[in-house]
Amino acid sequence: MSGLAAQALLVAGKDLRIEARSRVVTNQVLPFAGVILLLFAFALDPDRGLLPRVAPGLFWVAVLLAGLLSVSRAFAVEAENAASDGLRLSGLDPAAVFLGKAGAVAVQLLALEVVLGAALFVLYDVEVQGVGLLLLGAALATAGLAAAGSVYGVLAAGLRVRETLLPLLLLPVVAPVMLAATRTWEAALGGTPADAWPWVQVMAAFAAIYTVTGVVAFGPLLEES
């Protein structure tokens, strides 16, 4: 088991080093998410006090759209220079490869959420009541998005139409996460925190299901020639 964790860390470290050096997430994905937040403000007319009420939903839509780029990129780097062959030849456990890639995506998503959350706080004028619930919701939603994203990322990997196919495959799947995360954040930002528990459970179940799916399914998907 420790071997699996060590291998997963190896893969995650590799992916995060690629990100640290190429700076695609910081230079492109983050600004893109910021632009989405601004566009929502334009579309919904900030003067009418609508923004604070719908802020959680807008936040998670922005995370989802930006996260899509992150996932797409995590598997695009494997498609170039036959890197996926190298990954197969490395002898790493496919489950570890999945956990590593999902972990790296999760770290990027968390970074994205921190920055977007700050922007939300400043731009949309929201008040935080339950910090713990907010963080718990974000952690579970991130785990679910990263796991499901990695499963579908590898399904669409290496195809010429990857950029258009991945959103169609992934967005319906993660719809429950978006719904649950939005309800949880609504409860944490102004509603009654007790309302959030069913949604927290939904997110935990979702993250668990897709993590198991990825661990099981990565073997057959990686061994293909």
Add this chain to the structure above:
Amino acid sequence: MEQATSNGSARPPRTWVAPVLGVTALGSLAVLAVLGLWVVPPDALQGDAQRLMYVHVPAAWLAYLAFGITALGSALYLWRRTRHPKWDRLAASSAELGVVFTGLTLGLGMLWGRPVWGVYWTWDARLVTTAVLFFLFLGYLALRRMVADPDRRARRSAVAALVAFADVPVVHFSVEWWRSLHQESSILPDGRLDPQIEGDMLIALLWGLVAMTVTYAYLLVRRYRLAELEEGLEERLLDAALAERRAEGEPALAAAPGTGA
């Protein structure tokens, strides 16, 4: 070019299965129309709009069944010991039909919702999870169209199908898990066989289920055969191209020794 029947998949053995299923499907659908539109009385509260139940509910059940077959075929393909292209063809054929039946369910449900609920669409758990199911398998079909290599396509789409199938129980139990505008299960409340419908209506509904299932079986057999033929066609075109190239090469080969000597 005259084609011999050497390729087994190219010239099918004539079977009676598909025609018999087709005629049965047509006949049972006609009986369903008569039953649902004339024989069974209109609903006390909803009037004639309720007659949509005899097609809407069977369509939904068939969507479950079709995606269940897809999941089964996908699992059998992924499992090494039963890996065979026929399971992939089965999964693909059934998924297409499942999308059709899901679309039919949504469309008929909208037509029913308008007079009874006052709206075509409402943001309700059952409706939304069904719509998600529709898009999940549209994505599956899109994935199938995009991957060229047969084995790679079969594996990837099998995983996608199994993941997408996880939404089917969510759709089914959505009316019990969340407070929903959509009514709860009438045939199997709380998982027990305890129909809450009046006799004639129940018969029409069950007949609808039989008629739709036969229709599904007929379409599945036809679609599976089509998938088989498509694969055979690809092989045959390749064979024909190879044969042509060889035919072009032969005169040159025959002439070559003469010029050489």
